[in-house]
Amino acid sequence: xxxxxxAGLGGSVQVAVMGRFGDRIGTVEALAFATVVQxxxxxxxxxxxxxxxxxxxxxxxxxxxMWIGGLMGAVIVFSVTFAAPRIGAAAxxxxxIAGQFVMGAAIDKFGLFGLDRIALHWPRLLGxxxxxxxxxxxxxx
Numbered sequence: 001x002x003x004x005x006x007a008g009l010g011g012s013v014q015v016a017v018m019g020r021f022g023d024r025i026g027t028v029e030a031l032a033f034a035t036v037v038q039x040x041x042x043x044x045x046x047x048x049x050x051x052x053x054x055x056x057x058x059x060x061x062x063x064x065x066m067w068i069g070g071l072m073g074a075v076i077v078f079s080v081t082f083a084a085p086r087i088g089a090a091a092x093x094x095x096x097i098a099g100q101f102v103m104g105a106a107i108d109k110f111g112l113f114g115l116d117r118i119a120l121h122w123p124r125l126l127g128x129x130x131x132x133x134x135x136x137x138x139x140x141x
Contacts, residue, residue, distance in 0.1 A: 015092050018077060019084025031078045038073075091138040098135035101128055 022030040046055050059067075076096070083092040105128055108118035 012089065012093055014077075015080045015084045015089045018081040019089065019092075022081035023085050027078065027082045030081050031074065034077055034081075035074065087139060088141075091135075094135040094138035098128075098131045101131050 018030055018034065021034070024030075025033070046053060080092055080096070083095075087095075105120055105124060107113060107115060109120050111117035
């Protein structure tokens with residue numbers, strides 16, 4: 001749970017910083033630069049923690065559909081870089097979270113990507129509806 005809270009806090013900082021960065025150098029340029037920084041940091045982490053680069057080989061030997069995570073990372077960073085200066089950090093984050101909850105609920109309901117199925121009962125559906133309403137309201141200035 002602590003890592004999830006840290007990711008949420010970091011994600012909010014990322015939205016604000018990438019929005020400004022994209023305004024200064026361009027959305028695609030900011031995405032490319034941030035990706036290079038991420039590659040360097042994660043390369044170093046892999047070497048320091050595992051003392052090996054075998055994780056790259058292991059990843060290449062997995063089904064290609066599992067590489068979607070990397071693609072989704074790029075979509076997320078591009079989207080926040082583009083959206084934040086236009087609609088603000090709170091609206092960007094609110095809409096992203098609403099989208100994440102809806103997709104998460106679909107993944108749970110249908111057991112997508114090999115995860116266990118988790119039913120959608122009315123409290124979860126109500127939570128999704130309230131979250132969507134909150135995301136919509138966050139667009140009001």
